[in-house]
Amino acid sequence: MDLYKRLLRHVWPYRGALALGIVAMIVGGLADAALVKLTGPLVNELFVNKNRELAILLPLGVIAVFLVSGLASFTSGYMTQWVSNKVILDLRGLMFTQLLRLPPAWFDEATTARLVAKFTNDVTNIAAASTSVLTVFVRDTVTIVALLTILLYSNWKLTLITLAVIPPTALVVRYFSKRLRATSRASQQAIGGIATVLDETIANLRVVKIFGGQSYESSRFREANERIRRYNMKQSVAASASVPITQLLVACAVAAIIYFAAQEALSGNSDVGKFVEFIAATGMLLQPLKRLTGINEHLQKGLAAAESVFGVIDEKAEDDLGTVALDRARGEIRYDNVTLAYKSSPRPALEGVSLDIRPGETIALVGASGSGKTSLIHLLPRFYHPGSGRITIDGHDLEALTLESLRRQISLVSQNVVLFNDTVAANIAYGRLEQTSEADIIRAAEAAHAMDFIRQLPEGLATPIGENGAKLSGGQRQRIAIARALLKDAPILLLDEATSALDTESERAVQAALEELMKGRTTIVVAHRLSTIENADRIVVLAHGRIVEVGSHRELIGRGGVYAGLHRLQFAGA
Structure with missing residues (x-):
């Protein structure tokens, strides 16, 4: 949590643009929920009550909602990408400034290729954690809250079944978060390894050719490449496993809701429009829930990258405690x-x-x-x-x-x-x-x-x-x-x-x-x-x-x- 707070401090200077993006995300989330809310009146007024006056207004309302949703998506996407690229710019600038201040002895242990990987791959992963994840989190959270509100309004008893899946879902996300952070950290180190092989091979290509080192360098590259693949697959397993498990829990809740809702409908105690609205809201919950569980992979990658980047920024600069400024030495x-x-x-x-x-x-x-x-x-x-x-x-x-x-x-x-x-x-x-x-x-x-x-x-x-x-x-x-x-x-x-x-x-x-x-x-x-x-x-x-x-x-x-x-x-x- 402290790591993410530190990351957000670098986002804070651009809070105005981010706030505009967040407002757009909220509007977009509410627009998504509004589409569900329109299903009840559409069924009741057009197909049950045969209301001719709303036959034009309701379709126009659907167009309006889609227009608002599209504009909100564009605004939130643009603003978060703008902030993201500003954060990347700042972090790279901070890292480079710190590199210039580090003592030469520090570079005896650090390889150029690994540092380049930190400036490219790691900083980009941080941006995903600081802004792109935020886009999905805010918009889909608003959508889920709005949909749950619709569900509670339509049938609060059935909605309680939906809420029952939250504790087990949280446990699943927590377990896979640890796995994802560890594999992301190892994957970033492996990327530094392949960068090292590339850097050394290109810089010393004449020596490689003269001494017949092509097979040896190919072997080194293959091993480094395989290491990246292995860690990426571990990441994929952890990321992919969390989504279907979460979806299965949600699907069980949805199945139970549909079953009990159907029982009410069969007994004649259900409003057709509200029933359709309830089913639409329940079905629409799946996509934002899926995206929310999916962002955990990007979040853990970003946090692992943040550890790497902040590790360079936090390195102790070379000592400059002297107070005497020498004009021009005699040379003794x-x-x-x-x-x-x-x-x-x-x-x-x-x-x-x-x-x-x-x-x-x-x-x-x-x-x-x-x-x-x-x-x-x-x-x-x-x-x-x-x-x-x-x-x-x-x-x-x-x-x-x-x-x-x-x-x-x-x-x-x-x-x-x-x-x-x-x-x-x-x-x-x-x-x-x-x-x-x-x-x-x-x-x-x-x-x-x-x-x-x-x-x-x-x-x-x-x-x-x-x-x-x-x-x-x-x-x-x-x-x-x-x-x-x-x-x-x-x-x-x-x-x-x-x-x-x-x-x-x-x-x-x-x-x-x-x-x-x-x-x-x-x-x-x-x-x-x-x-x-x-x-x-x-x-x-x-x-x-x-x-x-x-x-x-x-x-x-x-x-x-x-x-x-x-x-x-x-x-x-x-």
Whole structure:
């Protein structure tokens, strides 16, 4: 009940439109009942009393009632769909806003495909629970109440038989509600599973084809597809079983009513018109009762979807308790006995790391895979929080800085370049295109050695580059990312293996762009290719989450330690 109340709070801003829809539903329900009420006068006045005056008026009355019913149906349908789509719009907006506020660590556990399923399938199911169910509930409840009133007026004794089926019907609905909620929840998770398989297969199609993974992926898809079918069938069984059981109870009541009504008619104690009216009202009760029991399936689907959607909305946003707004940092960074452990890892990624970095200094991080290099730089923009120790920028504890001002100080260029399905200009001036002049974009692109290839594109800076820059080469994507960092002009630069995936020619162009980018900035470079960091002011060597060596390239080679060993291995075949 609390879940549904919360759902209705999102409907409340559109209460005016919903109220109009509800009024139309009530009018429609009364119009349906009015058709039954007309049957008594039709029989008595036209066929028993032969009333010629009403021979035209009563048929016109039937047309009028149908006209009112049709207009009411249109109005209620339109208004509830309008409200429904507004609720979908709001909930998707809330979810997306919350996603942008969630800590990066949360996305380590969440898959993109499952999140997409929440934004599409789950939110749509919520709309059915919040508005469409309401349409059926209000109109059919009004119809049933009106019909019961007609029945009580016609023959209250027989009507009591109808009321006798309410308690067992309520028990049936309650039992199947639990089953439907559980199967709906599982079905939504299964939809997320099939979305995951689709997402991974499409994103990695070249790998699938090269390594002959078609059969394996087909098997995964078949299993996920079968899981959805299985849960849908469980839903169908629960939903389908409740309706005939309820109808059987109602049919027993109707049969009893017809039997006793017939006895009265045979004894000559019954008014023909009222008898026809009573039978028509009793028969007409079946359809709204059937629809009311049927809405339980949609309601439980919607409530299960609401649990899923509100689960995302209720996730704890990343901490932003800092109060210090840094204008422009000098770039002095200090790691003081920092430790970091991931939930999924049995051992710490960083352990007791201390490092002082001077303003404008270039620091290179090297070490074997898994030694903690990337973890060290991901702590700086507060993507993760250290388990112990502290990190400072210009003497300010990172936790004391506001997130906005902290991240304004940092630019990141990584091996896995992130570009958006937009124009070249929009990607370079990402997040501030409207505030950036074309001249500034061109200057950044020139400094990144990117304008040569940009000019050759069909529409220059206005050329769409496709999903994640699919229309560009690896080196071109990298230089767009460097131009973006140049345009931001942040005092601290993080380079996470920015050239490791490039061929030699592309690497030269990107390296030249990086040298331009690094001028006057505090730079932390993560690199596998040691040749790219020989000119770094200092090289920090990590192993198993600890710093084991610090020094210049010449000093570390002279020591003959870990760095010298890595260098010797890398250039052994040169």
